[in-house]
Amino acid sequence: MDRSLDVVGLGYRYPRGESDVLQGVDLSFPAGSFTVVMGQTGAGKSTLLMTLNGVIPHLKEGRLAGRVLLDGTDLAGFRVQTITEYVGLVLQDPESQLLGRTVAEDVAFGPRNYLVPRGEVTRRVADGLASVGLTGFEHRETAGLSGGEKQRVAIAGILALRPRVLCLDEPTSELDPHGRDELYATVDALRQDRETTIIAVEHASSDVVHRADHLVVLAGGRVVWQGRPGDFFRDPALVAAHGVKPLPVGVIGGALAAAGLVEAAAVPLSVDAAEALVRRLAAGRPLPAPPASPAGPRPGSEAAVELRDVSYTYPGGHRGLTGVSLRIDRGEFVALVGRNGAGKTTLAKHLNGLLRPTGGTVVVGGRDAATLAPWELARQVGYVFQNPDHQVFCPTVAAEVRYGLKLAGLATAEIEARVDEALGFTGLAAVRDEHPFSLGKGERQRLAVASILALRPGILVVDEPTTGQDWAGVQAMMTLVDRLNAGGTTIVMVTHDLDVVAHHARRVVVLGDGGVLADGPTPEVLGSADILAAAAVTTTQPAELSLRLWPEAPPLLDEAALGAHLAAVLTGVAE
Amino acid sequence: MRLQRLDVRVKVAGFAAILVAMLVVTDPLGNALLLGLLLGVLAGAGTPLRGLWAMVQPLLLVIGLIVVVSMFTGAGLSRPGSDLALFRAWGVEASLGGLLVGLNFAVRILLMVVATYAFTISTPVDDLLAALAWARAPYWFSILVTTALAFVPTTGRRKDLIVEAQRARGARVRDTGPVGRLVAVVPIMVPLITTSIMLADNLAVAMTSRGYRASRGMTSMRDLRLRACDLVVLAGVAILLGTVLWLRFGLGLGVV
Incomplete structure (x- = not known):
């Protein structure tokens, strides 16, 4: 029989779980293939990976049904430490997987457990680091590495065991675009030899659609779709039905297919293919440019915050900001973008006094922020951090929201009214007496927003609001932010996700090396390819396609609108 | 030196x-x-x-x-x-x-x-571990020492994040003087312990996935002479x- 990893009738229920996390899953992963597993949070993706290497049921109790077979051998009878020599698992959070002080020590941890002779351990460390592009990092301390580097060290640590199957559980969810590129370059290199089977859980469709051989979509613990990734992303209705983030060019192509211009199987999956298709359909005739995106309601011209020549130097001497001048008016929705270390978060922390400028002035609501204590600023500028787990300190959801209100010294009746209001607004009223850590990540993120909202700040800073969330979580979060903005709250959003920027922010500030590289309306900034390239930021697929077709016009950012426009003008051309 | x-x-x-x-x-x-x-x-x-x-x-x-x-x-x-x-x-x-x-x-x-x-x-930690191995200390003890040391900087970073989040909600952190420093620690402990427990859970999975306890010991990487x-x-x-x-x-x- 062919070499493969197979699961047959797999089912699992956590101890005290009310329903099965996996139900009758049948899958086959041929040797050397690359499979991507997608699905909403709670669909059973991580559980599936943990059953493959035996962590379930050996480390986590519960009821397991069905079989996991490696080349036809049932793994049920083996110790997890035996299985891990064949099936390796890399987890989501890079911090909790590093077990050594230095990189070499960490990678050596696995083989040393199997009493591999010293010379061979050294060789495997060198090979493992070479496969992830970290040769020369042997003696670096793991604590000082970037997120992308940590995750690559974790992969090297698993590769040093020479497993036949490598399972990656959302390996990029904590990484910035640069780290994500590094990680997928590593996956590409591993694919060269066609020996290692790779199984990855991933939310970002654009990274995997061209790489994976096979896509598995899970929902409620069952396999609801499987096949070639292209076939899935060419069908926008199918993607939407399964709660997966659509591929923007797939949506544009889907509109052309719906208009009868192309076969469903010919829907493009890259900007290059989409451009070629549109030019072929236009057959040399000029295509009218889309009408400019309607400008959003103009906010009033009263300044909410103003930075005047703000500089910030970290205690170690590292320059965080270099002479930034920026004015944000009341009611604006501004996105701060730029690569890691560009100064996005440093700038945002100046708005609520978490950092004080080493040069220049920050003015909040007409007053010099230097004259206000951090707790006074906190009532005017709310700050929602990236990881909800560091923002939650109380035993119940309601107590969490009450925390800031009590500190503000409000009357009990007022506090309770505001708690009800904030929980209602964020859709958490039903879980008000639950423990915050019993909620899902998306709900915890909304709780972090609720606890800030209750303070009724006029300005809300949201730092990476969509990181690590599934598509439904991203949409719920951004709908919430949009509603707040519509109600008059000024929004400052720090993010790496340009698709989110394109659909929600009305103004974009591009930062690079602690300075402002560009500042303007979203379509204008996302259309400035050279500025974005200088900031190491990649624009969105619709913006890029739009610019290639109509270099002189501001890009159309919404894929549905661009698809509809193209379908309309091309059917006109076709007639 | x-x-x-x-x-x-x-x-x-x-x-x-x-x-x-x-x-x-x-x-x-x-x-x-x-x-x-x-x-x-x-x-x-x-x-x-x-x-x-x-x-x-x-x-x-x-x-x-x-x-x-x-x-x-x-x-x-x-x-x-x-x-x-x-x-x-x-x-x-x-x-x-x-x-x-x-x-x-x-x-x-x-x-x-x-x-x-x-x-x-x-x-250096490596020397200490080599000494522990030489003294035939159980190998889980050496792992305990390295893991604990590896988590000092991680925990420090988490503490900073929690303090920032509390200040952003209006907490007036007084961290001056011995008493002020002690009082400031209390509200940090709950989230720090909670996240540490979650971290420990992940760590157990990560260690097992790398074959921890596959054999009765570990390859020694250092000789003492x-x-x-x-x-x-x-x-x-x-x-x-x-x-x-x-x-x-x-x-x-x-x-x-």
């Missing part, structure tokens, strides 16, 4: 010798001599001693308290004259014997601080300890 090149086992032996010598000598003057000798040797070996003050400074208040308290309570020594009253305060008598006991404790604490400081700044200079230092330590024991039990010196 020449101390770094010394075999870790010699350093452990030296540390143990200081401990024994310090405990058999009850005369503060004797222990002060030991302290002077230790500082002289460290300075002679080129050990940077500037970091020492940062460790001693926060202890000064405690050391002072110990001396004062034992001055009033620590009488009853065998040597004649030890119950000699120095002065009276709040109706309690301060005795010479008590003062000597207190001073001895103070010098012992300083000795421990200096010895620990010298050991930690001159001994005694060199000539290690033997010289070891001999010196033995002679010194022998001398202290002879002075104490042979001649009856160093007791109060």
Whole structure:
């Protein structure tokens, strides 16, 4: 029989779980293939990976049904430490997987457990680091590495065991675009030899659609779709039905297919293919440019915050900001973008006094922020951090929201009214007496927003609001932010996700090396390819396609609108 | 720093010798001599001693308290004259014997601080682990040590994030003065412990996934070899300890 990893009738229920996390899953992963597993949070993706290497049921109790077979051998009878020599698992959070002080020590941890002779351990460390592009990092301390580097060290640590199957559980969810590129370059290199089977859980469709051989979509613990990734992303209705983030060019192509211009199987999956298709359909005739995106309601011209020549130097001497001048008016929705270390978060922390400028002035609501204590600023500028787990300190959801209100010294009746209001607004009223850590990540993120909202700040800073969330979580979060903005709250959003920027922010500030590289309306900034390239930021697929077709016009950012426009003008051309 | 090149086992032996010598000598003057000798040797070996003050400074208040308290309570020594009253305060008598006991404790604490400081700044974790392996310490113990050390910076970063989140919600963090610092720690502990438990859960999965406990031990990656200079230092330590024991039990010196 062919070499493969197979699961047959797999089912699992956590101890005290009310329903099965996996139900009758049948899958086959041929040797050397690359499979991507997608699905909403709670669909059973991580559980599936943990059953493959035996962590379930050996480390986590519960009821397991069905079989996991490696080349036809049932793994049920083996110790997890035996299985891990064949099936390796890399987890989501890079911090909790590093077990050594230095990189070499960490990678050596696995083989040393199997009493591999010293010379061979050294060789495997060198090979493992070479496969992830970290040769020369042997003696670096793991604590000082970037997120992308940590995750690559974790992969090297698993590769040093020479497993036949490598399972990656959302390996990029904590990484910035640069780290994500590094990680997928590593996956590409591993694919060269066609020996290692790779199984990855991933939310970002654009990274995997061209790489994976096979896509598995899970929902409620069952396999609801499987096949070639292209076939899935060419069908926008199918993607939407399964709660997966659509591929923007797939949506544009889907509109052309719906208009009868192309076969469903010919829907493009890259900007290059989409451009070629549109030019072929236009057959040399000029295509009218889309009408400019309607400008959003103009906010009033009263300044909410103003930075005047703000500089910030970290205690170690590292320059965080270099002479930034920026004015944000009341009611604006501004996105701060730029690569890691560009100064996005440093700038945002100046708005609520978490950092004080080493040069220049920050003015909040007409007053010099230097004259206000951090707790006074906190009532005017709310700050929602990236990881909800560091923002939650109380035993119940309601107590969490009450925390800031009590500190503000409000009357009990007022506090309770505001708690009800904030929980209602964020859709958490039903879980008000639950423990915050019993909620899902998306709900915890909304709780972090609720606890800030209750303070009724006029300005809300949201730092990476969509990181690590599934598509439904991203949409719920951004709908919430949009509603707040519509109600008059000024929004400052720090993010790496340009698709989110394109659909929600009305103004974009591009930062690079602690300075402002560009500042303007979203379509204008996302259309400035050279500025974005200088900031190491990649624009969105619709913006890029739009610019290639109509270099002189501001890009159309919404894929549905661009698809509809193209379908309309091309059917006109076709007639 | 020449101390770094010394075999870790010699350093452990030296540390143990200081401990024994310090405990058999009850005369503060004797222990002060030991302290002077230790500082002289460290300075002679080129050990940077500037970091020492940062460790001693926060202890000064405690050391002072110990001396004062034992001055009033620590009488009853065998040597004649030890119950000699120095002065009276709040109706309690301060005795010479008590003062000597207190001073001895103070010098012992300083000795421990200096010895620990010298050991930690001159001994990389890898050396310590190699020594543990040489002493046939169970291998889970070595893992415990490395993992705990690896988590110090991680926990520190998490603490900073939690403090920032609390300040963003209007918490007035007073972290000045010993009491303020203690009060500021309490609200941080709950989220820090919760996230640490979640981290530990992930860590268990990560360790198992890398074959932890696959065999009864781990490949040793480092050899310890005694060199000539290690033997010289070891001999010196033995002679010194022998001398202290002879002075104490042979001649009856160093007791109060």
